[in-house]
Each structure stands twice: as C-alpha cells, then as structure tokens.
Amino acid sequence: MSQHRHPGVPGRAGAVPALPDLPEATVARLPEYLRALHNLADTGYETVSSEGLSAAAGVNSAKLRKDLSHLGSYGTRGVGYDVALLIEQIENVLGLTQRRAVALVGVGNLGHALAGYDGFAGRGFRIAALLDADPSRVGEEINGLVVRHVDDLPTVAAEESLAIGVIATPAAAAQQVADQLVAVGVTSILNFAPCVLSVPEGVDVRKVDLAIELQILSFHEHRKASLTALPATGGSALTALPGGFAATDTQEAIGT
C-alpha cells in the first residue's frame, strides 16, 4: 500500500469527486457501520445519533464520529445522522454502487459454502464464475452456476470484467491461481488458502484464515488460564463482572 498523498497537491483538485483518502482503519469499519445502518433502516429509523449507531456497530462513539467526519459532514448537530443519506454516502465511498463481479476459484468444501453464501448478492457482489482445476468437478452445477475449468479464466474475463477473485483452493495451488487471476487483470484478491501470496504492486490481497484466528484465541485463552492460576498478585486482572454486558471489539480485524 504505498500510497502517498502530497499535502498541498495543486492542480485542479476539487474537480475530482473528492477521493477522500480515508485511513485504513476507518475503511475497515465502514462496512460494519453500513450493516448497522441497514438494520436500523429496516426497523424504521430515519435518523440515528452517533451514540446509537456506535452501539449497534460495537465501537466507541467518538471513533464513529471521527470516522464519519472523514467522509464529510453528513450529520446534523443536535439531531444525528440521516440513516438513508448515510447509507448512500458509505456505499458511494466503498464503491458499492456498481455490482462487482467475483470469480470464485476452488469449489471444494469451503468453495461450496461460499458459493451458497447469500452475503454476496445481498451486498453489491455477484458471483460471475465458479472455477476449479479438478476436471471431475468441472460441469457440476452449484446454485445455478456451472463450474468451469480454471484455465478458462481468460475466456471468463473476456466475457465480463472481473473485479475480485476469491481463492478457496488448497494452499499448494493458491499461488498459481493468484498468478492466473493477476494475468487476466484482477487487482483484488481474497485469499482463504493458508499461505502467503506474492503479487505485483497495485494488487490488493486480503487473507482470511481460520487456523490463525483460532490460534490467536488460543493465546488469550492460555493467558487467561495462567492468570487465574496465579495468586492475586498485584492488579485485579479479572475484576468482578459489571452488571451489564458490553459489546467488545477485540481490536480490528481482520485485518486486519
């Protein structure tokens, strides 16, 4: 992500559609806000305060206000934010106005699950193609889509403009698939394979790894166990539970 921005870049800045250059941490939270906003809209809310929205999204209210302030001033002091307007603005910034075509490579265990996931269509994405390297899987129909061979990628890419590639193959195949995706012009990859991908500059890769998440949890579990096993030396680590439950954030995410 070597994206610099010169403080006072001259030229006709302002003619451009804003291009807000948001902090990465903010970008990572916007989808969460968006989901909370959709929930609120479905429940009939027309406006919402930063306090209310932040609670629904599980973050600090000051953080939420600062995040939203980066998109511009879409709130009204003393009132709150217009739900519909804010949804529109966030979708705008995230580029969800156009339905992006996703190519899913690897229709094994996980691939099947992803192909059946309705979160794709629900939020601005459309599975454009299912691909696999295993000839015995080619031709299979999943959720109305026929699995094609991964070597057909160029053909698929020619048929429609692929925006995002999802890799759900075994680790051994992932790098080769990534290369093929990059070769047909894909510049964003979501990698479910447990391995590091090498891609040229300008291509974004995000990784989702179940084992890593479990191991991080394991660490905290381990630490909690060590603490309770200890006599109460010093600070009250595990203080009495407060009356109400509080939404935790447990740092980002994924994220990284």
Next chain:
Amino acid sequence: MSQHRHPGVPGRAGAVPALPDLPEATVARLPEYLRALHNLADTGYETVSSEGLSAAAGVNSAKLRKDLSHLGSYGTRGVGYDVALLIEQIENVLGLTQRRAVALVGVGNLGHALAGYDGFAGRGFRIAALLDADPSRVGEEINGLVVRHVDDLPTVAAEESLAIGVIATPAAAAQQVADQLVAVGVTSILNFAPCVLSVPEGVDVRKVDLAIELQILSFHEHRKASLTALPATGGSALTALPGGFAATDTQEAIGT
C-alpha cells in the same frame, strides 16, 4: 484488553512462566510465522535468518525480529534462528501445547465446510462437538461426528472442557448462541455470523466476515479505478511494476 504490567513488580516474579504480555499486533502475526516455520522444517531447514523467515511470512524483517525479541532471545547472531526451537517457543506462547476442544454451532452451508476443514486437527485443535438448533439436522453425521441439539450444550460442556466456541449460524441466532456458550463457561468465541455480539468482560470474540472483506476490497478497487481515470496529476500512484513480485501484507487483519 486491560492488562497492565508493573515494571518492577516484586514478589517471586520469575517463578511464573514468564507470561510475556505480547503486543496484540505481534500475537496476530505469530501464527503466520509458525506456519512458515513448519514449512521450512518440512523442507529440511534447520536454521533460518530473519530475512528468510520474514520473506516466507510476508512481513518486514525488522518487524519479525522485534516480534521474536518479545518472546526472548532465541536467535544466534551471525547464524539465525533454530527452526525447531522457534516452533517450540511459539507454540508454547500461543498455548498450542494442549489440544483445545472446539464446539462448532451451526452446521449449515458454512458449518459443514468448517467441520470438514483439516486445519483444525492439523494445528492443535479438535472439534469436540457439532451443534445445531434445527431438529431436522440433529443426528446427522458429519466427518465422524454426530450433530447434537444446541440445547445439549451443558451436557457437552460437562463431558469435556470446551475452550473455544465457533458460531456459524445465521445472524439472527448468533447472539442467543453466544449467550449459551458463555453460560457453559466458554471464554473465547469465533463468530462467522454477520452481526455484533455482546459478551461479558473477560470473553474474547473474534469475527470473520466475508462481506466485510469484500467491501474493503471494493473500496480499494474503486479508488484504483478513480486514480487511473485521472490524468497523471502529481505523484506516480501506479508506478511501473518492479522487476520481481513482492509479497504484500495488506495488514492483517484479521485484523484485520
């Protein structure tokens, strides 16, 4: 995580097994190092330099050294790190020496895939139970395990000590399941449902959300498109590709 550490806490410090109190960012990267180390070990490496390991894990070498220095000094200057020793130390810190029991709730599309995922057994975890609220799913056998009703959780927890709960239910059911998990003593939850969970203090929640990852990628895609549509005003955003490919990190995230 409200974990303080008094600089010079007296008492019999040192009797305790170190309890390193690692930075969260470091913890999130350790599993990646661990995987890279296992790969190296399988390939016959006995030692590895920070440069080599960092390349395999897709991070900066200085970052890797600082991360490892938090665990103690397990490297040899002029030589590198002993692969086997480092694996042992990291597994130690992450608490992977004991095989932790995982309860998986929700055996729908995604739950099936997770139940069949071999990354569990591979790295210190064991699926102890499959649970679902749908009576028509109860009794089904997946991968050698029989699906039980989620209300049997207390019984399951009594049979063996559950360390981690994985929620793969629809969003509407997730909070209730989380409450049930917490009620039987689970203090670490991995949530695949697209919603925010409220849990008492002391319970860790990590979230994995496909739609969020896609939307983050969408943002970058959107931004790249805006940039290339622009004339070359100012900085060379998309510079010429360098000769070789470089491993990107794109933060974690999982977190990220």
Next chain:
DNA sequence: AGGCGCTTGTGAAGACGTGCACAAATCGCG
C-alpha cells in the same frame, strides 16, 4: 589468536490510531 563478515536485538523517531473533552451548531419550546 585475531580479524572479518554476517545476523540478531534494540534505541529512537516517526506514522498511525484512539479517546477525551469541549466548542460550534441545530432544534424545540416557552
């Protein structure tokens, strides 16, 4: 034994993210 090249471990500086606390702005009511 001594010197040389390589690699770790870390101090320091800077970038980034977070949260408090408050001024500015808006609405509703008397």
Next chain:
DNA sequence: CGCGATTTGTGCACGTCTTCACAAGCGCCT
C-alpha cells in the same frame, strides 16, 4: 425571539505500531 438541551465535529494528548539504523555478538577462516 431567546434559551437550554442535545449532538456533531475536532483539537489535543496519549498509546501503539512500524521502520530505520546500528552496536553487540557469533562463527568461520586464515
């Protein structure tokens, strides 16, 4: 019309994370 209640937007301070650059340490070769 003015006032108070409410809520946004943000300046500031603080903590965390990253990166550079280099001293300290280790092994090998002569």
